[in-house]
Amino acid sequence: MLVLWAALKRWAVVVWAPFLLYGVAEVASGLFYNTGFNSFVIGEALEADRAEFMAYVTPTNVLLLLLAVVGVGGLAYAQWRCLRGVRRLPAFSFGCLFLLLGALGAAAVPPAKFNYAYLWPIGKPVTVAAKVDEALNYTNALLEQLSALPSPAEKPSTSDFVAPDSGVVVVFHLGESLRADRMSINGYARDTTPWLRQCPDVVNFPYCVSAAFSTCDAQPVILTNARRCLVGGERDMQPTTGSVFELFTKHGFPVYSFFWARRSLEVRFHKVVEMLAKASVDKFYADGLPLSSLPKMKQVLETHPGQNLLLYINNEGSHVPFQFFDRETAPFAPWAKDFSSPAAQAQEVNNAYDATVHYTDKFFREVAEILKGRPFVYFYVSDHGEVLGDGGKWGRGAFGEDNALYHKSPACMVGMFVICSPEFRQMHPHFAEAVQQLRAHSDMLVGHEHVFHTLLGLIGIRSPYYDSSLDLCSPDARPYEGAHPENYAPERAENVRDVGKN
Numbered sequence: 001m002l003v004l005w006a007a008l009k010r011w012a013v014v015v016w017a018p019f020l021l022y023g024v025a026e027v028a029s030g031l032f033y034n035t036g037f038n039s040f041v042i043g044e045a046l047e048a049d050r051a052e053f054m055a056y057v058t059p060t061n062v063l064l065l066l067l068a069v070v071g072v073g074g075l076a077y078a079q080w081r082c083l084r085g086v087r088r089l090p091a092f093s094f095g096c097l098f099l100l101l102g103a104l105g106a107a108a109v110p111p112a113k114f115n116y117a118y119l120w121p122i123g124k125p126v127t128v129a130a131k132v133d134e135a136l137n138y139t140n141a142l143l144e145q146l147s148a149l150p151s152p153a154e155k156p157s158t159s160d161f162v163a164p165d166s167g168v169v170v171v172f173h174l175g176e177s178l179r180a181d182r183m184s185i186n187g188y189a190r191d192t193t194p195w196l197r198q199c200p201d202v203v204n205f206p207y208c209v210s211a212a213f214s215t216c217d218a219q220p221v222i223l224t225n226a227r228r229c230l231v232g233g234e235r236d237m238q239p240t241t242g243s244v245f246e247l248f249t250k251h252g253f254p255v256y257s258f259f260w261a262r263r264s265l266e267v268r269f270h271k272v273v274e275m276l277a278k279a280s281v282d283k284f285y286a287d288g289l290p291l292s293s294l295p296k297m298k299q300v301l302e303t304h305p306g307q308n309l310l311l312y313i314n315n316e317g318s319h320v321p322f323q324f325f326d327r328e329t330a331p332f333a334p335w336a337k338d339f340s341s342p343a344a345q346a347q348e349v350n351n352a353y354d355a356t357v358h359y360t361d362k363f364f365r366e367v368a369e370i371l372k373g374r375p376f377v378y379f380y381v382s383d384h385g386e387v388l389g390d391g392g393k394w395g396r397g398a399f400g401e402d403n404a405l406y407h408k409s410p411a412c413m414v415g416m417f418v419i420c421s422p423e424f425r426q427m428h429p430h431f432a433e434a435v436q437q438l439r440a441h442s443d444m445l446v447g448h449e450h451v452f453h454t455l456l457g458l459i460g461i462r463s464p465y466y467d468s469s470l471d472l473c474s475p476d477a478r479p480y481e482g483a484h485p486e487n488y489a490p491e492r493a494e495n496v497r498d499v500g501k502n
Contacts (some may be wrong), residue, residue: 001079002095006088019124020075024068030435031294040136055273056342058304060257067187109158119452126213139272145238146220152241157463158253160310161430168424169301169376170253170310171367174222174273175360176215176317178382178415181208182357185417190332192357198387201419203438205472208416209484210384211448213406218383221448223276225465228482241465244452245279245310251461253310256454257283258293260315273314280312289324290315290363298370313367320384320395322352325359332358342394348430350388375424377458381451385411407483418458424469430460447480 004012042333083091158232162168180186185197196202211221211228220226226239245255257280258271277283282300286293297311316324321339332355336348368378387393390409399406406412420435450470456463456470468476 001084002086003099004095005083005086006092006095006180009088010084012078012083014051016079017072017076018113018206020072021127022124023067024072025118030065034325061340089396094102103137109146131350133386140217142220143275145274146224146242147226149239149242151246152244152463153246153250154195154465154466156275157247157461159251159459159461161460162252163307164252165306166308166427167306168253168308168427169371169374169375170248170308170380170455171246171313171371171376172310172447172455173313173364173367174219175376175380175415176315176319176380177384177386178318178357179388179411180208180413180415181410181414182354182388184374186415189355192354192356193361193364196417197360199368199419201421202418203418203435203442205416205442205444205446205447206413207416207488208381208441209445209447209480209482210382210414212403212414213384213399213411214500215383218448219272219276222234222451225452225467226449228447242397243276243279244455247456247458247463247465248310249279251459252258253314253459254281254283255279255310257314259283259285260290260296276311286315289326289359290317291366294366296369297367301370301374310476317382318353318356320386322349322356325352325355339395343389349394353386353388353431364453366389371421373423374421375427376419377424378419379451379455379458380418381416381448382414383480385409385414395499404483408485410485411490412484413488418454420458428460431458432481434458434460437473437475437477441477444472444477445479445484446472450477 001016003010004015065445077285108309117155164349166416183190183193183196183206184191185193185202185204191197195206211218220239221228225241225244228367249255254296255277258278284293284296286296293313293315293365300309300311318324322336330351332351334348335355336342336345339349342349364380371378384396386408387395387399388411390411393409395409396406418438420438425432425435438454453467453470454472456466457468457473469478470475471477
């Protein structure tokens with residue numbers, strides 16, 4: 001500040017004040033959400049739509065922002081008053097002395113532990129610029145990697161159990177932010193999944209560990225033969241082939257994709273979804289709540305009554321700010337209308353989240369209803385969970401870039417189930433055996449990397465990329481052996497006891 005004052009005089013506060021305002025914003029972010037401005041938070045902010053943005057623009061937050069601006073302005077004015085009588089040369093000399101002492105202190109820090117944040121405020125633009133660059137470029141690098149992968153359809157593969165015009169429908173539903181411990185089918189005290197809990201054909205997997213807390217990191221592990229990332233953000237095993245949908249297309253299952261309207265935007269993180277679904281014959285974008293996509297889905301089924309189909313669903317589900325449910329029939333009230341201060345309104349935020357789970361269960365029921373009479377498989381898995389006050393944290397930004405920390409949290413355990421209709425099971429002994437093996441493995445600890453191979457195993461598609469040890473329809477299936485919360489069980493999770501009884 002002294003160096004700036006000597007150089008700029010009264011204009012020094014114009015340079016200095018933004019650093020103070022940014023510092024206040026970081027403190028507020030830490031207090032409300034237990035997170036800082038890491039690359040994940042910056043990336044989410046850059047791609048937020050109006051609904052998500054407005055969830056944080058509340059009267060309280062606007063008032064706090066105004067108070068912060070007034071407070072920083074007052075402090076800057078006080079500094080100006082204190083320093084206006086200081087002569088330039090002494091100010092410059094003392095400023096240089098303190099800068100030198102700071103540089104010597106930073107030099108004494110071992111290189112492996114050095115952080116530009118030690119050089120506050122000089123290092124702040126450096127660290128922020130690095131986080132913004134990481135947020136902007138990481139997804140582009142991932143997209144380049146996925147686009148360069150060879151198609152799994154290029155190598156010889158077989159499908160011996162489904163005739164070309166059998167009318168089999170495979171529904172693959174990649175959900176959003178659905179935690180396993182918030183589903184009543186897994187023991188949650190609130191009845192958030194009433195239809196699923198009573199469905200006689202469901203094979204439920206209550207112990208599924210998601211690959212990452214970022215959508216664009218989780219999806220390649222689900223839809224390709226990639227393995228998860230655990231250390232330093234690097235994947236243990238890079239994918240060697242593209243999306244599983246390309247194999248289904250090769251073997252007579254044209255893909256029709258059903259997205260939320262936001263997927264039609266040029267949003268960085270969701271370009272990964274589009275890349276993995278590039279085999280789609282057509283893509284539909286639902287306006288409003290997920291149930292609004294059902295007429296288009298029904299139209300596709302009626303237009304192709306005897307054709308084998310793969311319907312890919314990727315809608316918003318339980319994503320922050322937890323607004324995807326019918327407000328007029330919300331089963332849990334009062335619910336939060338925004339996500340401005342989740343710790344202060346923890347009950348309302350949890351009510352809203354549980355309402356989205358209940359609504360998603362209604363979506364499952366409606367899709368199964370329009371499939372009735374056809375041989376079908378409904379495979380659901382969520383991309384990641386959500387942080388709902390666990391350890392005082394709210395929102396996935398609390399993990400920063402630390403995937404290992406995420407895998408110690410119950411938020412990494414996500415919803416996963418498979419429904420196979422009686423018509424499908426009766427078509428061929430292979431399908432009946434596959435469902436039997438699914439049930440035998442339903443209490444196994446599984447992970448996202450099982451999905452690619454289990455989808456192939458269900459239909460009986462064999463490819464050089466298929467691994468029977470990751471196929472839950474195979475007797476060779478092995479459990480997930482990576483990081484996960486110790487002694488995890490949905491019915492023992494803290495929020496099941498504390499929130500579900502209110």
